Amino acid sequence: MSRNAAPSMASNSNSSHATNYAANKSVPLAKRLLFPTAPASSFDFPPLFLTTVPPELDAELYDVIALALRAFVQPWWTKITRYDKEFLPIITEILTQVFRTFEERLAQAQKRGDVAELAFKDIPLIITQHYHDFRTAQSKLNSSYAAGGALSLPILFHASQSHIAVKPGGEIDLDYVRFLVDHILKTCLPKQDWDPEAERVIVREIIVKIVAKDILGKITQPWFIEKLILDQLMMNIPSTKSKDTKPHQNGFSLHSALIAILTLIQSISGFCLALAHAYRQAVVTIKEVNQHSDISESAAPTPPPAHPQEASSSLPPFPFDIDPLSVSQTPSERSTPSPKHSISSSSNSPEHIPFASTDSSDQLNLLHDLATYPLLMLTEVFTTDSRFASSTIMSTAGMVASQGVAGRWFDKFLPYLLTRIMSASLIQTITRSAKRTLFPNGYPAPPPIDPTPEEQAETRRRLVNFLDGYALAPLLLGPHPSDTISAALEPLESRECNVHLIMILLDRILGVLFPELFDGTG
Numbered sequence: 001m002s003r004n005a006a007p008s009m010a011s012n013s014n015s016s017h018a019t020n021y022a023a024n025k026s027v028p029l030a031k032r033l034l035f036p037t038a039p040a041s042s043f044d045f046p047p048l049f050l051t052t053v054p055p056e057l058d059a060e061l062y063d064v065i066a067l068a069l070r071a072f073v074q075p076w077w078t079k080i081t082r083y084d085k086e087f088l089p090i091i092t093e094i095l096t097q098v099f100r101t102f103e104e105r106l107a108q109a110q111k112r113g114d115v116a117e118l119a120f121k122d123i124p125l126i127i128t129q130h131y132h133d134f135r136t137a138q139s140k141l142n143s144s145y146a147a148g149g150a151l152s153l154p155i156l157f158h159a160s161q162s163h164i165a166v167k168p169g170g171e172i173d174l175d176y177v178r179f180l181v182d183h184i185l186k187t188c189l190p191k192q193d194w195d196p197e198a199e200r201v202i203v204r205e206i207i208v209k210i211v212a213k214d215i216l217g218k219i220t221q222p223w224f225i226e227k228l229i230l231d232q233l234m235m236n237i238p239s240t241k242s243k244d245t246k247p248h249q250n251g252f253s254l255h256s257a258l259i260a261i262l263t264l265i266q267s268i269s270g271f272c273l274a275l276a277h278a279y280r281q282a283v284v285t286i287k288e289v290n291q292h293s294d295i296s297e298s299a300a301p302t303p304p305p306a307h308p309q310e311a312s313s314s315l316p317p318f319p320f321d322i323d324p325l326s327v328s329q330t331p332s333e334r335s336t337p338s339p340k341h342s343i344s345s346s347s348n349s350p351e352h353i354p355f356a357s358t359d360s361s362d363q364l365n366l367l368h369d370l371a372t373y374p375l376l377m378l379t380e381v382f383t384t385d386s387r388f389a390s391s392t393i394m395s396t397a398g399m400v401a402s403q404g405v406a407g408r409w410f411d412k413f414l415p416y417l418l419t420r421i422m423s424a425s426l427i428q429t430i431t432r433s434a435k436r437t438l439f440p441n442g443y444p445a446p447p448p449i450d451p452t453p454e455e456q457a458e459t460r461r462r463l464v465n466f467l468d469g470y471a472l473a474p475l476l477l478g479p480h481p482s483d484t485i486s487a488a489l490e491p492l493e494s495r496e497c498n499v500h501l502i503m504i505l506l507d508r509i510l511g512v513l514f515p516e517l518f519d520g521t522g
Helices: 005-026 029-034 055-072 074-080 087-112 114-139 153-160 174-188 197-219 222-236 254-298 360-365 372-381 388-402 404-421 424-438 453-464 473-477 481-492 495-513
Strands: none
Touching: 029 055, 029 087, 055 074, 055 087, 055 197, 055 424, 074 087, 087 114, 087 174, 087 197, 087 495, 114 153, 114 372, 114 404, 114 481, 114 495, 153 495, 174 197, 197 222, 197 495, 222 453, 222 481, 222 495, 372 388, 388 404, 388 473, 453 481, 473 481
């Protein structure tokens, strides 16, 4: 062998390693970690859902699963054994069962009408109760109810919305979250996957870490809620504030008059085109809503039962003819008088799961007055009943939304709108946002740095003054809209109180998907 042979062999070896490394890097992370034995070429991810969804959604979800397992499982698992390639695929199979069970439960709940009831009735009422209890606790500060000022606002609020998973200081009990995740895994997994305790505990702790510490720890922060609201407003509501423009020269000229005339003609034509498009879209939407409701009514031909009218002692008087406590009753209880329940304790009592054992046709018939509950929430949030103009407007809107042809049409339109919103594209957008937030560089993000007090104050100032310049704002929010908005933000500016709100909402959402969790049969 010649002397040049050794360098040549080393060069070939390095080139081979570089080629293999480049080829390995071209394979997606989810393929390398979750499906190591599958062929690299012409590989398609197996579907995560039972229904057909775009392949891009499956790829995004598998990518998030792979990133989470690489971050939270692989570091310590490789210390136990470096050669085992089956552990992560087994966890992936378990998560696939969880996804499919959630899909089945969600489809069943949507067929029963529980999802529409959750979105347009339960959630608005829970938020309404949160605002009412917060303001009640705030009014008790520096009084004998607060032991002469010795009790803080979170302690007073906790007394009115005590929750088994929330401590008086606003800390979340992780054992409660583990219990919820354990029940979900037991429901979702077959017996052979549920029995191995090691696999179940690992999957549970991953979910608890992401949900309880990463997600809930952030969304309960007041600055995060205010920034989220401000971002949504900036995306969906155009600003009317004047932009910097060049100063116009004084005086009249034929050129400026011609420009003004052409601009006016363009504005009128644009308005007419927009009006025609809106009319056509409204006609199409009305036809689709009627077709959607006809399909639902074919499964439930009986007329809706009479809505119960009860007095409420836990909520302030509302300007609409509605029972804010009906959300906490079962369908059989809603058709007959029943004892009063408090929404603030909805997470601790089995009576607050209103669809555990009813027929789907009965549940479809209960979907009425759906537009009224969001109006109730707006009434409480912006204290519209304290101003004559806004009280009149909201009362009129409440009567229109709950009575007559308009009320019945809203009861058809809102569930239809919800089915249009709940799409694969929405899930894909949420998944991408979550991946960018939790794994910005392919690895867990460092602990988020809270904005400085100056930055938080600037976000709040922009949000409070967002509606300045809108002509209709004083009509609904009073002569000083910024003061009304500032007061509306106060119940969201206590992290400890926000924890109660989020946990009750979480209980209610899980109650829709897993009603046996709270009715004593699980």
